[in-house]
Amino acid sequence: xxxxxxxxxxxxxxxxxxxxxxxxxxxxxxxxxxxxxxxxxxxxxxxxxxxxxxxxxxxxxxxxxxxxxxxxxxxxxxxxxxxxxxxxxxxxxxxxxxxxxxxxxxxxxxxxxxxxxxxxxxxxxxxxxxxxxxxxxxxxxxxxxxxxxxxxxxxxxxxxxxxxxxxxxxxxxxxxxxxxxxxxxxxxxxxxxxxxxxxxxxxxxxxxxxxxxxxxxxxxxxxxxxxxxxxxxxxx
Amino acid sequence: xxxxxxxxxxxxxxxxxxxxxxxxxxxxxxxxxxxxxxxxxxxxxxxxxxxxxxxxxxxxxxxxxxxxxxxxxxxxxxxxxxxxxxxxxxxxxxxxxxxxxxxxxxxxxxxxxxxxxxxxxxxxxxxxxxxxxxxxxxxxxxxxxxxxxxxxxxxxxxxxxxxxxxxxxxxxxxxxxxxxxxxxxxxxxxxxxxxxxxxxxxxxxxxxxxxxxxxxxxxxxxxxxxxxxxxxxxxx
Numbered sequence: 001x002x003x004x005x006x007x008x009x010x011x012x013x014x015x016x017x018x019x020x021x022x023x024x025x026x027x028x029x030x031x032x033x034x035x036x037x038x039x040x041x042x043x044x045x046x047x048x049x050x051x052x053x054x055x056x057x058x059x060x061x062x063x064x065x066x067x068x069x070x071x072x073x074x075x076x077x078x079x080x081x082x083x084x085x086x087x088x089x090x091x092x093x094x095x096x097x098x099x100x101x102x103x104x105x106x107x108x109x110x111x112x113x114x115x116x117x118x119x120x121x122x123x124x125x126x127x128x129x130x131x132x133x134x135x136x137x138x139x140x141x142x143x144x145x146x147x148x149x150x151x152x153x154x155x156x157x158x159x160x161x162x163x164x165x166x167x168x169x170x171x172x173x174x175x176x177x178x179x180x181x182x183x184x185x186x187x188x189x190x191x192x193x194x195x196x197x198x199x200x201x202x203x204x205x206x207x208x209x210x211x212x213x214x215x216x217x218x219x220x221x222x223x224x225x226x227x228x229x230x231x232x233x234x235x236x
Numbered sequence: 237x238x239x240x241x242x243x244x245x246x247x248x249x250x251x252x253x254x255x256x257x258x259x260x261x262x263x264x265x266x267x268x269x270x271x272x273x274x275x276x277x278x279x280x281x282x283x284x285x286x287x288x289x290x291x292x293x294x295x296x297x298x299x300x301x302x303x304x305x306x307x308x309x310x311x312x313x314x315x316x317x318x319x320x321x322x323x324x325x326x327x328x329x330x331x332x333x334x335x336x337x338x339x340x341x342x343x344x345x346x347x348x349x350x351x352x353x354x355x356x357x358x359x360x361x362x363x364x365x366x367x368x369x370x371x372x373x374x375x376x377x378x379x380x381x382x383x384x385x386x387x388x389x390x391x392x393x394x395x396x397x398x399x400x401x402x403x404x405x406x407x408x409x410x411x412x413x414x415x416x417x418x419x420x421x422x423x424x425x426x427x428x429x430x431x432x433x434x435x436x437x438x439x440x441x442x443x444x445x446x447x448x449x450x451x452x453x454x455x456x457x458x459x460x461x462x463x464x465x466x467x468x469x470x471x472x
Binding site: 057058060061062064065066068069071072073076083084087088091138143144191193194202210211214 | 324374
């Protein structure tokens with residue numbers, strides 16, 4: 001069963017909202033308005049003539065940063081032998097748009113979100129709402145409560161770490177497979193970047209001559225991997 | 237006077253280290269080894285035959301994330317009327333490599349850092365050490381102590397917010413000025429990026445045909461600004 005249980009949050013009474021939030025978060029919310037805001041997509045937030053109802057975008061900004069810190073610490077402690085490069089990669093994957101979108105959907109957060117009908121098509125709004133929820137928890141109950149929610153509720157039930165580690169460098173193969181299936185005419189255009197004391201590579205991925213992804217890295221292979229990855233992230 | 241006062245940290249007795257750290261941080265450090273590690277650059281960290289002395293790179297990873305969250309909250313609270321795009325820009329500037337390097341040098345953190353002589357040339361090691369210090373404080377005393385240190389000691393004394401806000405979009409002019417002075421042959425190559433439902437621009441900045449910066453944005457102007465900014469960040 002998903003954490004948010006398919007409940008239409010905005011149809012609930014205030015009392016029910018308190019109860020359901022408590023059961024999801026693991027603690028009693030103090031300022032329920034913060035959560036309302038987290039679940040309010042820009043498409044339905046205050047029209048100018050109405051009493052201003054704020055959208056979740058500022059909370060998303062805050063939550064993104066707080067989530068980044070929590071996930072960094074989680075990996076830092078969990079993997080004492082990984083170096084900062086490996087930790088950075090893992091963290092990037094876990095806070096990537098595509099990962100957070102899927103996470104939010106798996107958790108069932110989509111049923112809590114108030115949007116106008118035609119914005120539903122873009123999946124990224126669910127990942128954004130998840131970040132906004134983290135921002136709301138932070139303002140309501142502080143860093144420790146956020147950390148508990150992420151490391152004790154979200155990660156154990158919804159993040160497969162072994163999968164996260166494994167999927168690391170599969171983007172190029174995944175892209176080529178897709179391109180063959182869809183008969184895309186594609187090309188990785190690679191250029192060398194000269195820095196003062198080292199060389200890096202940039203890779204631009206084109207389909208029918210139009211750029212669809214780009215990446216940079218210390219080898220052509222890495223740059224191409226990243227170019228393919230950005231392609232998948234943009235397509236959500 | 238700079239916060240770190242030109243003291244050669246690694247020459248002090250343990251007792252003096254405790255005292256000097258307390259006066260800098262505003263609280264008593266509990267685990268002094270974390271700070272030693274924060275001030276230990278990879279160039280002098282444990283050779284394989286010796287007892288392993290860990291470098292500051294993992295702490296830098298952690299501190300980078302924690303600092304990002306603290307700075308995000310600081311701007312979120314300070315500017316209740318700025319939207320998430322403006323907040324993101326401000327935060328990016330304050331946690332940028334070039335800004336943190338200068339900050340660390342202004343604070344005098346360089347005198348605390350143990351490096352091999354030939355790594356001193358790269359300024360970015362000081363910004364890295366500052367992030368590692370934040371990581372050390374976090375592990376030693378938790379999020380609230382980090383936040384106090386950053387918002388009560390670092391920002392008031394070393395960050396000119398008005399300057400940070402103003403310098404926002406000056407990179408292109410700054411670059412052109414420099415290019416004219418140095419007689420660089422430069423060019424911004426702009427390409428349009430077609431996304432599903434919107435258009436963006438990428439700008440690649442070339443000097444003598446070699447890429448030296450790149451940026452992306454919703455307008456050509458923004459993409460060029462960012463390309464010029466990345467040029468300055470890489471040059472540190």
